[in-house]
Amino acid sequence: EPEVTQTPSHQVTQMGQEVxxxxxxxxxxxxxYWYRQILGQKVEFLVSFYNNEIxxxxxxxxxxxxxxxxxxxxxxxxxxxxxxEDSAMYFCASSAGTxxxxxxxxPGTRLTVT
Amino acid sequence: xxxxxxxxxxTATEGAxxxxxxxxxxxxxxxxxxYQQHAGEAPTFLxxxxxxxxxxxGRFSSFLSRSxxxxxxxxxxxxxxxSASYLCALFNQAGTALIFGKGTTLSVSS
Numbered sequence: 001e002p003e004v005t006q007t008p009s010h011q012v013t014q015m016g017q018e019v020x021x022x023x024x025x026x027x028x029x030x031x032x033y034w035y036r037q038i039l040g041q042k043v044e045f046l047v048s049f050y051n052n053e054i055x056x057x058x059x060x061x062x063x064x065x066x067x068x069x070x071x072x073x074x075x076x077x078x079x080x081x082x083x084x085e086d087s088a089m090y091f092c093a094s095s096a097g098t099x100x101x102x103x104x105x106x107p108g109t110r111l112t113v114t
Numbered sequence: 115x116x117x118x119x120x121x122x123x124x125t126a127t128e129g130a131x132x133x134x135x136x137x138x139x140x141x142x143x144x145x146x147x148x149y150q151q152h153a154g155e156a157p158t159f160l161x162x163x164x165x166x167x168x169x170x171x172g173r174f175s176s177f178l179s180r181s182x183x184x185x186x187x188x189x190x191x192x193x194x195x196x197s198a199s200y201l202c203a204l205f206n207q208a209g210t211a212l213i214f215g216k217g218t219t220l221s222v223s224s
Contacts, residue, residue: 033211043157043201045211056210091156099209100145100164105156 002026004106006092012112013082021077021109023092032075033093033103034067036060043091049075050098082113116140118215120202125221126192134187134218136202144205147212148176148187151199157214160187160200189220197222 005024013019025032034046048055049067066078075094079086089108095101117139126132138146145164149157161169163178163185175188187200199217206213 031210035212042216043151043203043212043214045206045213048210050210056206056208058211099205100162102159102162103212105158107156 002104004092004094004104006090006106006109008109009107010110010112012114015084015113016081019079019082019111021079021090021092021111023075023077023106024073025075025092025094026096026104027073029094029096029104031055031095031098031101032067032069033095034077035091035093035105036088037091037108038085038088046077079111082111084113087111087113116204116206116213118202118204118213120200120215120218122216123219123221125223128192128194128222128224130192131188131190132192132220134189134200134202134220136185136187136215138183138185138202138204138215140183140204142207143180144207144209146176146178146185147203147205148174148185149201149203149214151201151217153198157201192222194222194224196220 007022032049037043047057047061091108092106093103095103119137147162148160151157161176168177173190178185201217202215203212
């Protein structure tokens with residue numbers, strides 16, 4: 001069964017450093033998403049991406065965040081200058097369409113900012 | 115805006131039936147989803163409802179009443195592996211983002 005993959009599984013970085021989280025969505029999917037989950041809290045939407053541009057972003061997704069689809073398979077989330085409060089599990093998801101299409105989640109990258 | 119409420123925790127016994135409730139407020143309804151999340155893992159899709167009524171999928175069923183802003187997930191013949199968090203989620207108005215509740219942690223004991 002096709003699945004979303006994410007690398008790395010765990011990333012430790014120092015405050016102020018840039019990090020890039022990588023995702024490979026399911027190959028025939030057209031819509032891509034990033035969510036995050038701070039430990040013990042709910043899953044929060046960050047951004048959705050379609051046709052090489054951002055469809056929607058949440059208040060969390062400020063100027064420190066950016067997304068890119070650098071080639072036909074990867075989808076990345078960049079945090080320019082990490083803060084302690086960016087420590088969380090970051091999930092990538094993809095779907096074949098919007099609306100009632102299921103979003104498939106990757107296993108997540110645990111980001112720890114020290 | 116959107117708001118979702120779920121009980122924080124529930125406990126049940128193996129073989130039993132449990133109902134996890136979700137109430138919500140939204141300015142534009144585009145569908146309600148249920149996801150399962152085991153500790154340290156990604157959410158996995160269980161079911162969705164867009165029309166009122168019951169949707170059945172094996173041991174799992176989900177019910178929706180749009181007029182009451184209410185849904186529930188029914189789990190039958192509980193197994194130990196059903197111990198997980200169950201997340202109620204709404205689509206935003208544009209249908210481009212899932213807005214999750216805080217989740218209900220279900221503990222199944224033998």
